[in-house]
Amino acid sequence: xxxxxxxxxxxxxxxxxxxxxxxxxxxxxxxxxxGIRNVDPAIxxxxxxxIAATGYVPNQAARxxxxxxxxxxxxxxxxxxxxxxxxxFPGQVFADPFFGRVAGGIVGFLRPRGVHPILMxxxxxxxxxxxxxxxxxxNADGAVLVSTNADDPLPRxxxxxxxxxxxxxxxxxxxxxxxxxxxxxxxxxxxxxxxxARGCRRIATISGPxxxxxxxxxxxxxxxxxxxxxxxxxxxxxxxxxxxSGEAAMERLLAEQPDLDGVFVANDVMAQAALMVLRHHDRxxxxxxxxxGFDDSSAALACRPPLTTIRHPVExxxxxxxxxxxxxxxxxxxxxxSVIFEPSLVVRESA
Amino acid sequence: xxxxxxxxxxxxxxxxxxxxxxxxxxxxxxxxxxGIRNVDPAIxxxxxxxIAATGYVPNQAARxxxxxxxxxxxxxxxxxxxxxxxxxFPGQVFADPFFGRVAGGIVGFLRPRGVHPILMxxxxxxxxxxxxxxxxxxNADGAVLVSTNADDPLPRxxxxxxxxxxxxxxxxxxxxxxxxxxxxxxxxxxxxxxxxARGCRRIATISGPxxxxxxxxxxxxxxxxxxxxxxxxxxxxxxxxxxxSGEAAMERLLAEQPDLDGVFVANDVMAQAALMVLRHHDRxxxxxxxxxGFDDSSAALACRPPLTTIRHPVExxxxxxxxxxxxxxxxxxxxxxSVIFEPSLVVRESA
DNA sequence: CTCAGCACAGAGAGCGCTCTCTTGTCTTCT
DNA sequence: AGAAGACAAGAGAGCGCTCTCTGTGCTGAG
Numbered sequence: 001x002x003x004x005x006x007x008x009x010x011x012x013x014x015x016x017x018x019x020x021x022x023x024x025x026x027x028x029x030x031x032x033x034x035g036i037r038n039v040d041p042a043i044x045x046x047x048x049x050x051i052a053a054t055g056y057v058p059n060q061a062a063r064x065x066x067x068x069x070x071x072x073x074x075x076x077x078x079x080x081x082x083x084x085x086x087x088x089f090p091g092q093v094f095a096d097p098f099f100g101r102v103a104g105g106i107v108g109f110l111r112p113r114g115v116h117p118i119l120m121x122x123x124x125x126x127x128x129x130x131x132x133x134x135x136x137x138x139n140a141d142g143a144v145l146v147s148t149n150a151d152d153p154l155p156r157x158x159x160x161x162x163x164x165x166x167x168x169x170x171x172x173x174x175x176x177x178x179x180x181x182x183x184x185x186x187x188x189x190x191x192x193x194x195x196x197a198r199g200c201r202r203i204a205t206i207s208g209p210x211x212x213x214x215x216x217x218x219x220x221x222x223x224x225x226x227x228x229x230x231x232x233x234x235x236x237x238x239x240x241x242x243x244x245s246g247e248a249a250m251e252r253l254l255a256e257q258p259d260l261d262g263v264f265v266a267n268d269v270m271a272q273a274a275l276m277v278l279r280h281h282d283r284x285x286x287x288x289x290x291x292x293g294f295d296d297s298s299a300a301l302a303c304r305p306p307l308t309t310i311r312h313p314v315e316x317x318x319x320x321x322x323x324x325x326x327x328x329x330x331x332x333x334x335x336x337x338s339v340i341f342e343p344s345l346v347v348r349e350s351a
Numbered sequence: 352x353x354x355x356x357x358x359x360x361x362x363x364x365x366x367x368x369x370x371x372x373x374x375x376x377x378x379x380x381x382x383x384x385x386g387i388r389n390v391d392p393a394i395x396x397x398x399x400x401x402i403a404a405t406g407y408v409p410n411q412a413a414r415x416x417x418x419x420x421x422x423x424x425x426x427x428x429x430x431x432x433x434x435x436x437x438x439x440f441p442g443q444v445f446a447d448p449f450f451g452r453v454a455g456g457i458v459g460f461l462r463p464r465g466v467h468p469i470l471m472x473x474x475x476x477x478x479x480x481x482x483x484x485x486x487x488x489x490n491a492d493g494a495v496l497v498s499t500n501a502d503d504p505l506p507r508x509x510x511x512x513x514x515x516x517x518x519x520x521x522x523x524x525x526x527x528x529x530x531x532x533x534x535x536x537x538x539x540x541x542x543x544x545x546x547x548a549r550g551c552r553r554i555a556t557i558s559g560p561x562x563x564x565x566x567x568x569x570x571x572x573x574x575x576x577x578x579x580x581x582x583x584x585x586x587x588x589x590x591x592x593x594x595x596s597g598e599a600a601m602e603r604l605l606a607e608q609p610d611l612d613g614v615f616v617a618n619d620v621m622a623q624a625a626l627m628v629l630r631h632h633d634r635x636x637x638x639x640x641x642x643x644g645f646d647d648s649s650a651a652l653a654c655r656p657p658l659t660t661i662r663h664p665v666e667x668x669x670x671x672x673x674x675x676x677x678x679x680x681x682x683x684x685x686x687x688x689s690v691i692f693e694p695s696l697v698v699r700e701s702a
Numbered sequence: 703c704t705c706a707g708c709a710c711a712g713a714g715a716g717c718g719c720t721c722t723c724t725t726g727t728c729t730t731c732t
Numbered sequence: 733a734g735a736a737g738a739c740a741a742g743a744g745a746g747c748g749c750t751c752t753c754t755g756t757g758c759t760g761a762g
Contacts, residue, residue, distance in 0.1 A: 012487070014718055025742045030720060038740060060488040061415035062718035065747045070412070072469060072490070100451065107472060116485070118423060118467050121458060134467070136363070137411040139423070302653045365748055376712045381750060389710055413748035416717045 013054040022050035033058060064138065071115050073325055074143040075106060076131055078154045079123035098297055098314065102146055102168070105318025113326070117144070128154050135163050141329045144168075144321045150212045164328040166321045170213050170338070178324045178336045180317045184214050185221030187310040187343035191264045191292040192225035194308070194345055200262030200290055204235040206249040206274065208266040215241075218266045218294060239270045246270025250277040261289050262351070268293040268300045268309055275303050275350065290351035305349035313341050364405040373401035384409065415489065422466050424676055425494040426457060427482055429505045430474035449648055449665065453497055453519070456669025464677070468495070479505050486514050492680045493517075495672045501563040515679040517672045521564050521689070529675045529687045531668045535565050536572030538661040538694035542615045542643040543576035545659070545696055551613030551641055555586040557600040557625065559617040566592075569617045569645060590621045597621025601628040612640050613702070619644040619651045619660055626654050626701065641702035656700035664692050 019026045024043060031039050032047040039047075050056075064070050077099065106117055118140050122128045131154065135143060142164030145154060150172045158165040159177050167179035195203055205222055208215030219236060226234050237252050239245040246269060253260060254277070265271035271293030275285060283289050285305055293300055296311035320339050328334050370377045375394060382390050383398040390398075401407075415421050428450065457468055469491050473479045482505065486494060493515030496505060501523045509516040510528050518530035546554055556573050559566030570587060577585050588603050590596040597620060604611060605628070616622035622644030626636060634640050636656055644651055647662035671690050679685050 015720095016718080026719080027721080027743080028741060031741090034720085040740065043741085057484060057487045059416070059718050060490050061412050061419075061421070062747090063720075064412035065410070065416055065718080065749085066720045068412075068747085075470070103470065107470060111472065111478070111481075114481075116425075116469050116471055116490075118469050119426070119454065119458060120467055121462065127462070130462075130465075133408060136408045139411050139467075298649070304655070366750095367748080377749080378713080378751080379711060382711090385750085391710070394711085410748050413717090414750075416719085416748080417750045419717085 012059075013056045014059070015056070018047065018050045018054050018056045021054055022047045068138065069329075070138060070141055072118055072140050073110070073115060073322070073329075074120050074131065074135060074140040075103065075117035076120045076122055076143050076145045076154070078128075078145055078147045078152045079121065079149070098295070099146070101314040102318040105315035106144060106322045108315065109319035109322040110326075115326070122154055128157060132157055132161055132163070136161065142166075142325045144318075144325055150209065164325060164332070166325045166328070168317070168321060172211065172213055176336050178328065178338065180320045180324070180339045180341065181214075182312045182317065182341045182343050184217035184343075185224070187294060187312075188218045188221030188264065189225035190310055190343065190345040191294070192222050192229065194347070194351060195262040195264065195290055195292060196226070196229045196231075198262075198286075198290060198351060202257065202260050203231060203262040203264070204237075204253050204257060204260055205264040206239050206246060206253065206266060206270055207236050208239060208241045208270075210238055215266055222264050239266065241267050241270060243269055243273045246273030247277050250274035254278075254281060262291075263289065264292050264294075266294050268295045268297045268303075268307060271307055271309070271350075272299045272303050275305075275307070279304075286349065286351050292351045296346050300346075300348070303350065308348045308351040309346050310343045311346045312343055317341050363410075364407045365410070366407070369398065369401045369405050369407045372405055373398045419489065420680075421489060421492055423469055423491050424461070424466060424673070424680075425471050425482065425486060425491040426454065426468035427471045427473055427494050427496045427505070429479070429496055429498045429503045430472065430500070449646070450497070452665040453669045456666035457495060457673045459666065460670035460673040461677075466677070473505055479508065483508055483512055483514070487512065493676045495519075495669075495676055501560065515676060515683065517676045517679070519668070519672065523562065523564055527687050529679065529689065531671045531675070531690045531692065532565075533663045533668065533692045533694050535568035535694075536575070538645060538663075539569045539572030539615065540576035541661055541694065541696040542645070543573050543580065545698070545702060546613040546615065546641055546643060547577075547580045547582075549613075549637070549641055549702060553608065553611050554582060554613040554615070555588075555604050555608060555611055556615040557590050557597060557604065557617060557621055558587050559590060559592045559621075561589055563592075566617055573615050590617065592618050592621060594620055594624045597624030598628050601625040605629075605632060613642075614640065615643050615645075617645050619646045619648045619654075619658060622658055622660070622701075623650045623654050626656075626658070630655075637700065637702050643702045647697050651697070651699070654701065659699045659702040660697050661694045662697045663694055668692050 015026045015029050019029045024047060028039060029047050032044050110117060120131050122131045143158060144166050146168040155167055155171050155175055155177055159175055165177060167177060170179055170181045207219040210216055223234050235257060237249040239249045263274060265274050271291055274291060278285055278289060285291055293307045293309035296309045300307035300309045324337060366377045366380050370380045375398060379390060380398050383395050461468060471482055473482045494509060495517050497519040506518055506522050506526055506528055510526055516528060518528060521530055521532045558570040561567055574585050586608060588600040590600045614625060616625050622642055625642060629636055629640060636642055644658045644660035647660045651658035651660045675688060
């Protein structure tokens with residue numbers, strides 16, 4: 001009866017306490033905890049009981065100090081490159097359900113493995129430096145990076161610092177770093193095939209900013225596929241993936257080619273804007289003009305009519321990012337890898 | 352020229368290396384880094400140069416080992432209480448923009464202080480245990496908890512374990528724990544005043560699950576305010592904060608009282624459902640019947656017509672949660688505090 | 703002239719863990 | 733029967749940092 005309680009030295013029990021309670025050495029307890037063989041089953045059992053009796057929980061800091069692993073990774077959302085205005089609430093990025101899907105995919109993969117993501121933002125030089133310092137201090141073993149704009153210097157900084165990292169999309173400049181991405185060209189082809197199949201003949205497109213690789217690929221893929229269908233030239237207006245730029249682009253397209261009967265818009269937000277412009281012009285969708293978006297974001301469902309769009313397997317991609325990162329952490333000399341996912345067509349009412 | 356490079360012993364420089372480079376002791380370098388006075392300015396300068404020269408970055412694990420602080424906190428999203436189905440991608444919670452606003456508010460407060468949130472989920476007994484173990488291992492100094500359902504055992508578990516924690520809403524059972532919340536009654540009063548002011552006379556309400564304190568408060572606040580306006584009895588149907596329950600409730604309300612001209616719905620999701628039901632019954636909103644929601648979630652904007660609703664200052668509330676948590680970590684014996692925020696009315700088209 | 707009193711710097715003891723090295727014991731083969 | 737091996741458990745050296753304690757050289761009061 002004198003046992004059962006921890007030494008109640010005020011603080012929580014240590015390996016030493018457990019060892020004493022089990023009548024073995026610290027090393028043996030450590031072996032049991034870390035699942036190393038070569039421990040007599042009877043002793044294993046005794047140790048386990050001692051652990052339960054003392055309520056022992058390993059101290060992660062002490063462990064990290066010697067293993068040089070923390071068991072957590074940084075989930076970095078790298079925003080606008082500008083140094084403009086200090087926004088105390090970077091909620092806009094988080095409010096995007098796309099981010100939620102990424103976070104969900106990452107957590108889904110990491111959690112069963114006992115690792116947890118640390119949420120970080122980086123939109124200024126200062127915050128980028130903070131991310132780097134944070135990683136170098138050993139607060140996290142590596143980073144998963146979701147950039148929202150093309151000229152983000154963080155990927156390069158991570159590479160230069162030799163820190164394990166995985167990107168969400170192919171970086172604009174070639175970099176020895178792993179990333180996951182989606183087959184933008186194949187997705188654009190799905191959109192092209194669908195528009196042609198439903199009988200559209202006078203088709204145009206609204207692209208994303210052409211500095212972004214994804215935008216280039218979607219445009220090129222769409223044009224290539226349309227060429228195969230016998231449409232050698234597809235008019236294009238460049239947008240910036242934003243709602244206002246989508247409005248402007250649709251207005252311009254309509255002015256230049258009033259008899260349009262199909263549009264492929266490079267993301268859902270701009271497609272939503274395009275839909276609104278079409279409504280103002282009293283064009284019926286999809287009867288007069290069919291619209292296909294890209295991303296299958298929540299905007300696609302908020303549209304009237306609901307948007308036919310190209311879906312990324314975002315959760316799977318995020319999980320793969322996490323998988324790649326753990327692999328790189330495990331094996332630092334591992335070569336960078338890219339994993340490219342197939343998109344799919346989601347048919348709703350707009351096309 | 353023989354200096355400038357770190358000892359290049361393969362690994363990163365330690366305090367010892369810096370001390371050697373500066374010709375002082377480890378303790379002195381530590382003093383400079385941690386900003387303790389009693390260090391000769393000339394030596395301070397020498398140490399700073401040595402730090403820059405060696406590229407020294409403190410090792411957080413070593414620091415945590417002795418200070419017993421990690422400089423990070425857990426951001427726990429505690430979901431459904433049920434043990435049902437293992438969802439590998441808990442993306443639904445994240446996909447809710449409400450969560451994004453919370454995360455944004457927290458990060459906005461923490462980042463300038465150099466602390467970062469670790470994202471965690473807890474919807475099963477197993478994952479709840481994981482959260483507790485994680486905190487006990489000293490991976491994080493405390494937790495900020497956002498529960499999505501009333502009978503979440505995690506708050507009590509945290510209290511029992513003596514871990515610093517702050518909740519997003521008042522717990523259903525009284526618990527010695529700090530929380531932030533919104534004045535639900537005042538919000539409901541805003542809705543009542545608005546409906547009465549726009550001339551509604553036959554008013555009903557759809558409440559949330561009455562096991563949830565917030566639901567009770569919204570209902571009571573609405574009824575009290577209506578009583579002041581001379582409406583002693585307000586019919587109520589209890590919903591469960593979900594879309595289907597909102598549909599059912601609206602149908603029932605309409606069946607019981609066909610001449611309704613105003614409804615207060617206890618959250619936006621159910622209000623959205625109500626709006627859809629009203630459309631099917633060919634009631635015009637707001638001409639025939641006015642609808643006010645609660646939360647100002649993204650659902651409010653996705654509605655046709657856009658929803659008039661009650662807005663929480665979610666970002667401010669989240670920031671306050673973080674502030675409270677840091678205070679509790681700093682001062683473990685601090686008494687629990689509650690901070691209650693004022694909601695506001697957002698007038699759109701539905702009322 | 704002596705001795706508090708102070709400002710500053712160094713020595714060194716841990717924090718709790720992992721992991722190599724060593725020792726001890728029991729098989730097994732020649 | 734003795735040597736070699738296989739295996740189990742302990743001893744102890746750190747990991748990199750913080751922080752108390754100790755030591756040293758001043759200044760100024762008695």
